[in-house]
Amino acid sequence: MKNFIYDINTKVYFGQNQLDFLCSELKRFGKNVLLTYGKGSIKKIGLYDKVINLLKEDGFNVFELADIDPNPRITSVSKGAKICKENNINVVLAVGGGSVIDCSKFICANALDDVSDPWDYFSGKAQVTAALPLVTIPTMAATGSEMNITGVLTNEELIIKKSASSPLCRPAVSFLDPTNTYSVSKFQTASGTADIFSHILELYFNFNADFYMLRRIKDALMKTVIKYGPIALNNPRDYEARANLMWASSWAINGFLKAGDAIVWSCHPIEHELSALYDIAHGLGLAIITPKWMKYCLNEKTLPYFVELGTGVFDIDKNLEPMDIANKCIKKVEDFFYVDLGLDDTLSKVGIKEEDFPLLAKKACKGETLNTFLPLDQKAIEEILMMSK
Amino acid sequence: MKNFIYDINTKVYFGQNQLDFLCSELKRFGKNVLLTYGKGSIKKIGLYDKVINLLKEDGFNVFELADIDPNPRITSVSKGAKICKENNINVVLAVGGGSVIDCSKFICANALDDVSDPWDYFSGKAQVTAALPLVTIPTMAATGSEMNITGVLTNEELIIKKSASSPLCRPAVSFLDPTNTYSVSKFQTASGTADIFSHILELYFNFNADFYMLRRIKDALMKTVIKYGPIALNNPRDYEARANLMWASSWAINGFLKAGDAIVWSCHPIEHELSALYDIAHGLGLAIITPKWMKYCLNEKTLPYFVELGTGVFDIDKNLEPMDIANKCIKKVEDFFYVDLGLDDTLSKVGIKEEDFPLLAKKACKGETLNTFLPLDQKAIEEILMMSK
Numbered sequence: 001m002k003n004f005i006y007d008i009n010t011k012v013y014f015g016q017n018q019l020d021f022l023c024s025e026l027k028r029f030g031k032n033v034l035l036t037y038g039k040g041s042i043k044k045i046g047l048y049d050k051v052i053n054l055l056k057e058d059g060f061n062v063f064e065l066a067d068i069d070p071n072p073r074i075t076s077v078s079k080g081a082k083i084c085k086e087n088n089i090n091v092v093l094a095v096g097g098g099s100v101i102d103c104s105k106f107i108c109a110n111a112l113d114d115v116s117d118p119w120d121y122f123s124g125k126a127q128v129t130a131a132l133p134l135v136t137i138p139t140m141a142a143t144g145s146e147m148n149i150t151g152v153l154t155n156e157e158l159i160i161k162k163s164a165s166s167p168l169c170r171p172a173v174s175f176l177d178p179t180n181t182y183s184v185s186k187f188q189t190a191s192g193t194a195d196i197f198s199h200i201l202e203l204y205f206n207f208n209a210d211f212y213m214l215r216r217i218k219d220a221l222m223k224t225v226i227k228y229g230p231i232a233l234n235n236p237r238d239y240e241a242r243a244n245l246m247w248a249s250s251w252a253i254n255g256f257l258k259a260g261d262a263i264v265w266s267c268h269p270i271e272h273e274l275s276a277l278y279d280i281a282h283g284l285g286l287a288i289i290t291p292k293w294m295k296y297c298l299n300e301k302t303l304p305y306f307v308e309l310g311t312g313v314f315d316i317d318k319n320l321e322p323m324d325i326a327n328k329c330i331k332k333v334e335d336f337f338y339v340d341l342g343l344d345d346t347l348s349k350v351g352i353k354e355e356d357f358p359l360l361a362k363k364a365c366k367g368e369t370l371n372t373f374l375p376l377d378q379k380a381i382e383e384i385l386m387m388s389k
Numbered sequence: 390m391k392n393f394i395y396d397i398n399t400k401v402y403f404g405q406n407q408l409d410f411l412c413s414e415l416k417r418f419g420k421n422v423l424l425t426y427g428k429g430s431i432k433k434i435g436l437y438d439k440v441i442n443l444l445k446e447d448g449f450n451v452f453e454l455a456d457i458d459p460n461p462r463i464t465s466v467s468k469g470a471k472i473c474k475e476n477n478i479n480v481v482l483a484v485g486g487g488s489v490i491d492c493s494k495f496i497c498a499n500a501l502d503d504v505s506d507p508w509d510y511f512s513g514k515a516q517v518t519a520a521l522p523l524v525t526i527p528t529m530a531a532t533g534s535e536m537n538i539t540g541v542l543t544n545e546e547l548i549i550k551k552s553a554s555s556p557l558c559r560p561a562v563s564f565l566d567p568t569n570t571y572s573v574s575k576f577q578t579a580s581g582t583a584d585i586f587s588h589i590l591e592l593y594f595n596f597n598a599d600f601y602m603l604r605r606i607k608d609a610l611m612k613t614v615i616k617y618g619p620i621a622l623n624n625p626r627d628y629e630a631r632a633n634l635m636w637a638s639s640w641a642i643n644g645f646l647k648a649g650d651a652i653v654w655s656c657h658p659i660e661h662e663l664s665a666l667y668d669i670a671h672g673l674g675l676a677i678i679t680p681k682w683m684k685y686c687l688n689e690k691t692l693p694y695f696v697e698l699g700t701g702v703f704d705i706d707k708n709l710e711p712m713d714i715a716n717k718c719i720k721k722v723e724d725f726f727y728v729d730l731g732l733d734d735t736l737s738k739v740g741i742k743e744e745d746f747p748l749l750a751k752k753a754c755k756g757e758t759l760n761t762f763l764p765l766d767q768k769a770i771e772e773i774l775m776m777s778k
Contacts, residue, residue: 259403
């Protein structure tokens with residue numbers, strides 16, 4: 001068990017009609033607000049009007065950056081930062097899915113420094129040294145971006161998707177209203193649920209993750225996602241389901257479960273290459289890859305992790321042979337993704353071509369060996385992609 | 390499911406040798422520090438010297454309030470606040486168990502106002518309007534005071550023990566080093582473990598507590614406490630055990646599990662009267678009362694809670710009759726307290742006399758009916774005390 005610093009200081013208003021507190025929270029930071037959002041779904045659900053009316057009534061000066069892409073482009077960061085600099089923005093208000101929030105985190109950073117190409121945060125050439133405060137209103141339960149320090153951006157020129165993190169980018173305040181996710185499509189609900197599940201699973205399959213209490217809380221969150229993902233799919237306006245998914249998505253990846261563990265993600269970097277090249281939904285890519293990665297990882301040394309998951313989360317009979325439990329456990333994960341959530345199970349079904357596998361694998365591991373649960377080099381990743389074809 | 394505001398902003402340094410960060414954290418608030426502690430156990434374990442040396446080396450002006458009692462007296466609050474006012478204290482550093490931290494919270498408050506009798510915070514006559522920042526170094530895993538907004542104080546004159554809460558009293562920074570609990574006696578370890586378990590159980594047996602994810606996290610924390618309490622008892626220097634108990638104690642009662650639920654404590658107010666009158670350890674009192682309270686509460690309406698606990702936490706066979714599961718579940722809780730933790734199981738064993746039951750019951754419910762899981766009036770509480778005699 002490693003030392004850690006716990007410092008998750010996002011204030012969260014959880015529930016319905018909490019936007020009554022929006023203006024008082026924003027006012028703490030100033031009157032000039034940059035409102036960021038995506039392709040307009042927040043207009044369809046009436047959230048845009050609601051927010052704009054509140055801000056206007058209260059005398060805020062509102063600037064806007066719209067059209068942030070689902071796999072957000074680094075160019076949006078530059079655009080947003082430019083607006084902030086030109087208009088003396090005090091606070092950024094991100095309304096939308098994980099992509100909008102991720103992108104806004106680096107707008108907040110770039111607004112306060114002279115980094116001319118914000119991709120530098122992602123390539124390692126620049127560090128975040130300061131950031132405007134960020135307030136978020138998420139409209140999806142998936143990435144957990146509303147409470148964490150990370151953003152994933154895409155560089156269109158380089159065709160590469162990368163994450164970067166800074167505690168300075170953690171949202172100051174987030175308004176989590178489960179009803180804002182009612183209109184999320186079946187597919188996006190399934191995909192977001194797969195993303196949440198994958199976050200927890202990747203923290204779980206980790207030889208460093210030996211903090212018993214946190215392992216049991218991972219069980220708790222996985223059980224929650226398994227129970228409520230399908231319910232939200234079948235009844236999009238089920239408040240319990242949407243609320244459980246929403247709060248679980250925040251806690252899956254806000255840093256609490258990680259504690260002091262060194263985490264090297266396995267499925268996430270592979271998936272990032274899929275969605276960078278093919279622009280597929282992140283959660284869908286994870287759902288395709290994850291069970292195959294689990295099969296790839298199953299051996300005598302990793303077996304206890306599968307048994308722990310199978311018996312602790314999926315309620316598989318403890319008295320069975322361990323290898324039998326492990327195989328049933330993988331089958332349970334497959335059923336969850338492909339039956340309960342109805343997601344595609346192969347790369348070919350989503351149009352990803354076998355001929356691209358070597359390139360995807362090479363990019364995912366950057367030509368090196370990832371020091372993951374089981375080490376992953378290009379060959380290993382190609383094998384997982386072949387298992388997924 | 391109710392709305393809630395999540396705003397738990399205590400920064401926690403968890404692990405060994407994290408005191409390297411102590412001075413830099415204190416410095417954020419100023420140079421004048423009031424060090425508060427109890428009966429000197431922090432001197433025995435070398436923690437006092439370590440802290441004092443760090444502060445002196447870094448040029449802090451250190452004032453001290455020692456001798457805070459295990460069931461802390463309101464008079465200590467007055468003393469501490471006086472020192473703060475006279476010496477322009479910038480930050481209070483509480484080193485010790487829950488009693489020291491609880492007491493320090495209201496020293497922080499009283500240092501900044503003109504409330505002449507700090508019992509007024511507890512009787513409802515005064516509100517906390519401001520508070521000095523509080524930094525804590527807990528030496529026990531029990532009350533969770535290091536991360537929450539509550540303190541329990543005793544008024545010696547009135548022979549009454551009461552809790553009061555204010556978000557302004559939440560510690561700014563806490564240093565949780567499991568090795569600081571190595572020297573906690575077997576009895577205090579058992580008692581603290583019972584306290585943690587009881588906090589979770591009281592949040593669990595609540596008709597309002599319908600947030601599935603949080604119910605599963607309650608399972609996770611109870612499993613943690615059940616597993617590691619006995620290990621810490623038998624091997625006081627087991628780091629895993631001490632660490633799990635320590636982090637579980639913080640999360641049991643920092644507000645996260647409560648979310649928007651209206652909580653009216655059942656066993657806690659009864660126990661507070663026991664320890665106010667007899668000065669017994671809080672956790673011991675809870676251990677005696679809780680299983681009897683569970684028996685008192687078991688009926689057709691409450692049955693599902695017992696079944697959920699029995700199957701989800703104690704692994705009782707789901708196929709048994711519900712009432713059978715419930716009875717086995719209560720037996721499991723008894724075994725945990727009285728066998729695994731070795732605590733006394735009756736009031737007579739700790740010297741509490743039957744003749745005091747009516748007075749204790751009357752004080753616990755203040756002559757009214759507590760709107761608890763099952764409503765508790767004086768007669769009901771007397772019945773529970775009789776079951777515990």
